[in-house]
Amino acid sequence: MANQQLFLGIDCGTQGTKALILDTISGQVLGQGAAAHSMISGANGRREQDTQQWLDAFTQATHQALAAAGVDGQAILGIGVSGQQHGLVLLDEQGQVLRPAKLWCDTETTPENDRLLAHLGGEDGSLERLGVVIAPGYTVSKLLWTREQHPQVFERIARILLPHDFLNYWLTGRHCSEYGDASGTGYFNVRTRQWDVQLLQHIDPSGRLQAALPELIEAHRPVGRILPAIAEHLGINPKAVVASGGGDNMMGAIGTGNIQPGVITMSLGSSGTVYAYAAEPVVSPQPSVATFCSSSGGWLPLICTMNLTNATGAVRELLDLDIDAFNALVVQAPIGAEGVSMLPFLNGERVPALPHATGSLLGLTTTNLTRANLCRAVVEGTTFGLRYGLDLLRANGLQAQSIRLIGGGSKSPVWRQIVADIMDTTVICTEQSEAAALGAAIQAAWCHSGQQDGLAELCERCVKLDPASETRPVAAHVAASQQAYERYRQHVATL
CATH class of the missing domain: 3.30.420.40 (ATPase, nucleotide binding domain)
Structure with missing residues (x-):
């Protein structure tokens, strides 16, 4: 089937994970799959998720999508991941997740956010320094909250990742982030596209957080290739390229x-x-x-x-x-x-x-x-x-x-x-209502092509x-x- 070029798009949201198989030659979505997540809710607006659920749902949705499309996973050339924004995933030195992920819809860290906002000089100060006004949903207040509420967890932090960064790490073993999703952390300057290291040092002067930041990559750059064991687990071609990915809104933009x-x-x-x-x-x-x-x-x-x-x-x-x-x-x-x-x-x-x-x-x-x-x-x-x-x-x-x-x-x-x-x-x-998963698949094709200016043509063909x-x-x-x-x-x- 040389007249097909197949890519897998994943959207890991709050409610569940969706997967779709896109053929970028015809621009058609060939098959889809979905699996649900549950929420850990608690007092004070706590909203968290067990990251293992994301991995299980990723696997289940991918198997479903491959079956629905009737294609061989060995033909998949690349994978793109869209993730819910702002969520905090903490890993230790061994790459193990330290606690459930705190989500974008969690409001438990409102007091911490208020203090950080005051430190930045209020809304105007935050806009001037970061280009965004930090809100309780953003990642930065979750770090301060972890330091104060779970000091023993905080001591073991070796990596700070967003949900889509964590899925890319699971797929490739590489810790990195791209500018779109990083924009919603609250410790990233959207004008200069750099981490605001001073803000993290304000939270923890030891430099631990700074050392735990992922490397930033451009949107058209792949993270790397899928790990052989994960490729086998998902039933996917071990040569498949994993795209930079992004937050659900950023991927929804590509998918529309x-x-x-x-x-x-x-x-x-x-x-x-x-x-x-x-x-x-x-x-x-x-x-x-x-x-x-x-x-x-x-x-x-x-x-x-x-x-x-x-x-x-x-x-x-x-x-x-x-x-x-x-x-x-x-x-x-x-x-x-x-x-x-x-x-x-x-x-x-x-x-x-x-x-x-x-x-x-x-x-x-x-x-x-x-x-x-x-x-x-x-x-x-x-x-x-x-x-x-x-x-x-x-x-x-x-x-x-x-x-x-x-x-x-x-x-x-x-x-x-x-x-x-x-x-x-x-x-x-748009014909395809799963815009974030579609955008992730299109971005995977873009990263696979190596053509920095090829995205418009892909969108032209695949967004109907x-x-x-x-x-x-x-x-x-x-x-x-x-x-x-x-x-x-x-x-x-x-x-």
């Missing part, structure tokens, strides 16, 4: 063809993200905008909202509705839900920046308190948060002709229309837009949505 200016990707998942490619590190003065590096050689200004399908899911559960019944009710209600507003901040919120906020329903009267208005209000409320973020990105100079939608929410034609109307921009879905999903804003809807959005902004202003 968002590698040059003019495209905006919007993900409607349990959290919502909006990001766009930038050729220069133009850091926004707005602390909510994270000017991360991309995993394709540029930058990826990004906003993230904490509440999206988790909020719509909560309302669906409350009213005992399946997805179709829920969508039917959303359509029944008029734009603006007859004055009902939901501020869906069930997890606190990052954009708008209200970490301690709770959710609220406003504007209820005896006549407008209906199931349809509640359903409409939660979809509008979550989408307004994304509009707020998109406005911040636009204020920083980003322009886009269209929005590429991914994530569970993008499968709903009703929601697509609401997004188009609220953003006043045409939206379209779904013309049937294209949704244009309706002028009358746009005006009504703008009014409802202004009402949302007034409610947020009172918080």
Whole structure:
């Protein structure tokens, strides 16, 4: 089968690991697999995972994808790994994991983050020094927390890795990181693309953390070849190249063809993200905008909202509705839900920046308190948060002709229309909804090719837009949505 070039893309997320097999000659995804992870939850917002689960899920999802594709694993030329960002994986001298990984959604380290932020001179100081404002989810506060809560673990730290770095280490035995995922650590300068060693010395003057940092590599550079024992375990070609990989948002950008200016990707998942490619590190003065590096050689200004399908899911559960019944009710209600507003901040919120906020329903009267208005209000409320973020990105100079939608929410034609109307921009879905796994496979092909400028051509071939999903804003809807959005902004202003 010389007319195929096969690559494995892996996306290790919070909920589970997805695998897909991509043929870069035809640009087709040939097969997919998935396996779930569970969470260790505790008091004070603790959210951790056992890293062995990632390895087991990686193996299971890969075997499934190979079987579904009906291909021989010996034909796989390369592997790319996308990982949940910010998570902390600590290894000892022997390469053994010291404790469960602390995740991006863990808020237990909020006090440590507050102290580190004060040390940096607040939000402005953090922006000036690092190009990002450190948040509790970032890796840096997890290091300070480990030092204070688990000193005996801290003493044994030999390597500090992010989730995707850890999977690359398992695959190749090499400790390294690339700029995109490193941007979310909080001890990396996004402008100069270097570790901020002084900040780690502030946490621990002994220099232990500095010595434990992985080597930084360029996005188009492979980490190395897969270890023979792991190749055998996965049923993969032992000559397969392992790509630099990246964070899930960086890989989602590649998997939606968002590698040059003019495209905006919007993900409607349990959290919502909006990001766009930038050729220069133009850091926004707005602390909510994270000017991360991309995993394709540029930058990826990004906003993230904490509440999206988790909020719509909560309302669906409350009213005992399946997805179709829920969508039917959303359509029944008029734009603006007859004055009902939901501020869906069930997890606190990052954009708008209200970490301690709770959710609220406003504007209820005896006549407008209906199931349809509640359903409409939660979809509008979550989408307004994304509009707020998109406005911040636009204020920083980003322009886009269209929005590429991914994530569970993008499968709903009703929601697509609401997004188009609220953003006043045409939206379209990519054919492959697993954008991060697809991006990882495309990046693997790029690293395998050795062509530094070959990424655009690969995206052209492998990222397919779904013309049937294209949704244009309706002028009358746009005006009504703008009014409802202004009402949302007034409610947020009172918080």
